[in-house]
Amino acid sequence: MPELPEIEVLRRSLEPRLLGRRIVGVEVHTPALREPLDRRALRRRLQGQSILALRRRSKYLWIEVSGGSTLVVHLGMSGRLTLAPAGAPREAHEHLAFGLDSGERLRLRDPRRFGIAFAAPTAALARDPHFAGLGREPLDPPLAGPELSALARGCRAPAKAFLMDAKRLVGVGNIYASESLFAAGIHPARSVARLSAARWRRLAVAVVEVLERAIRAGGTTLNDFADGTGAAGYFQVELAVYGREGEPCPRCGAAIRRLVQSNRSSFYCPRCQR
């Protein structure tokens, strides 16, 4: 499932190719993904408009166009948003596509249909129910220890659950929460009510570094993530603990363990993470 780094990689890969392009056609091939696709609103708000900016909020890509609207896309579990050359045939599971004045087509392929796409007034996005309850972005500006600690005020949850609570902090999913806790030397089950200021500082640095390293590596491609040009990421080769149960810890050599928390697997080193 794409997390924050993958969406940031997608944004950066598409930005130079989309800025200034005009949307000349909107093709909707299915009535709904995770939510209904509003064909009329997509056409009315996007057709004929020029692309002004690409932004990211949590795991959503925002494509802002002229005329005061923004196209919002979430890839769900298995979505791919790519630019297809002029004349490329429609692919399997291509549910939505935008023809551009360059002749290319920006298309959303989503075999499992957990994605989301809609167009909304740009000025109203902050109040939109998809975004109204979201917490702080970890990278804009980079988190610091005291602030991360303040986000956990009143929370007694395990560190792993806290990092993945999008109402407090967005964009840190299962993979990057495990990796950040390893980098900070914190056990995933440790309550955040019992973390010292020094540990909060280490955790904030770890979250920012892990996400930035993943972005530089082009994201993590465990299933089928690809950027806007179809290129896979390779951060999976740098993962220290995620998916490595039984393998030696890269720092101390102890066997990595797996722990199930809230139905999700956490991976950790029993010696380095206390």
Ligand SMILES: [Zn+2]
């Ligand atoms: Zn270790």
